[in-house]
Amino acid sequence: MKTFGGSSTVAALVAALALTVSGCSGPDATSPPPRTSATLPAGHTWVDVPTQGVSVAAPQGWVKFTSKDTPESLAAAAKALGMTVEELKATLASQYLLQLRAPAPDPSNLNASVVDLDQVPSEGALVSQLEAAGAQDVTVRPLRTAVGDALLARYRQQVGSVTVHGAGLFVDTGDELLNLTVSSPDESTVTARADVLATSIHRT
Numbered sequence: 001m002k003t004f005g006g007s008s009t010v011a012a013l014v015a016a017l018a019l020t021v022s023g024c025s026g027p028d029a030t031s032p033p034p035r036t037s038a039t040l041p042a043g044h045t046w047v048d049v050p051t052q053g054v055s056v057a058a059p060q061g062w063v064k065f066t067s068k069d070t071p072e073s074l075a076a077a078a079k080a081l082g083m084t085v086e087e088l089k090a091t092l093a094s095q096y097l098l099q100l101r102a103p104a105p106d107p108s109n110l111n112a113s114v115v116d117l118d119q120v121p122s123e124g125a126l127v128s129q130l131e132a133a134g135a136q137d138v139t140v141r142p143l144r145t146a147v148g149d150a151l152l153a154r155y156r157q158q159v160g161s162v163t164v165h166g167a168g169l170f171v172d173t174g175d176e177l178l179n180l181t182v183s184s185p186d187e188s189t190v191t192a193r194a195d196v197l198a199t200s201i202h203r204t
Contacts, residue, residue, distance in 0.1 A: 038055075038057075038146065038200055038202040039200075040057055040200070041057050041196055041200065043059060043060055044057040044058060044059055044060060044196065044200070045057070045058060045059075045060050046058075047098065047100065048204060049097055049098050049112045049178065049180075050097045050098060051097060052097065052112070052114075052173055052176070052178055053173070053203055053204055054147055054171075054173065054178070054201055054202065054203055054204060055200075055201070055202060055204050056180065056196075056197055056200050056201045057196050057197075057200035058100055058110060059102070059193075061102070061103050062100045062101060062102055062103070062110065063100065063101060063103070064098070064099065064100055095113050096111050096112060096113050097112045097113060097114065098110075098111065098112040099111050099112075102184075106184075107184065107185065108182070108183070108184035108185075108186065108189050108190075108193070109182070109183055109184070110180070110181070110182045110193065110197075111180070111181045111182075111183075112178065112179070112180050112181075113178075113179050113181075114176050114177065114178060114179070115170065115176075115177040115178075115179050116177075117177040118176075118177070119172055119177065120149050120150065120151055120170055120171075120172045120177065121151070121170070121177075123140040123141075123142065123151060126140050126151055126153055126170065127140055127153075130153060130155055130168075133157075134157055134158070135155035135156070135157050135166070136155060136156050136157065136158070137154075137155060137156050138153060138154070138155040139153070139154045139155070140152070140153045140154075143169075143198055145169075145171055145198060145199075145201050146201060146202045146203070147171050147172075147173055147178075147201050147202065147203060148171055148172040148173060148174060149171075149172050150169055150170055150171040150172065150198070151169075151170045152167065152168070152169050152170075152194060152198060153166075153167065153168045153170070154166070154167050154190070154194070155167075155168075156187075162185060163185065164183050164184070164185060165183065165184055165185065165186070165187040165189075165190045166181060166182065166183040166184075166190060167181065167182050167183075167190050167191070167193070167194035167197075168180070168181045169181075169194065169197050169198055169201070171201060180197050180201070182194055182197065
């Protein structure tokens with residue numbers, strides 16, 4: 001069993017992305033592939049998670065972005081995390097399999113990454129790691145998704161003067177532990193997006 005490492009970086013970057021997404025330019029629109037194995041919620045489109053063999057429903061109008069699209073506010077996020085801008089850009093580029101953002105000026109975003117674990121951690125371990133990363137009011141509950149066992153974590157993080165609400169869905173895909181994270185200053189957006197992620201994720 002691997003130790004629950006690397007999650008502090010993931011959790012911190014979730015909050016950083018909430019600051020950096022607004023103002024991104026030139027993204028590629030998502031291209032929804034046809035799906036028959038799950039029900040697509042109204043107002044959503046299917047998005048594949050690269051290398052994982054799964055898809056999730058994302059709101060129509062949300063677009064892909066990369067570290068190259070981040071605005072000048074990236075400097076503030078890097079400073080808050082104790083990184084240089086180039087270090088944060090490199091981490092963003094290497095950490096995430098998928099990054100989607102809502103249309104500007106809404107800074108809400110959805111990210112997918114792989115956690116260095118071979119199974120879903122205990123609820124207590126996940127709470128401890130998120131709290132160590134600066135998350136507050138952390139709650140965790142177990143779920144059973146169409147892909148496998150999962151934990152859904154809810155939390156908030158303070159990044160400067162901004163309160164970022166977040167939800168992380170940690171799903172055992174069989175070979176790896178996939179983390180799907182949504183973050184937004186708006187708590188209701190996080191609640192809605194987390195519910196859709198948990199119910200729509202399926203193998204492709």
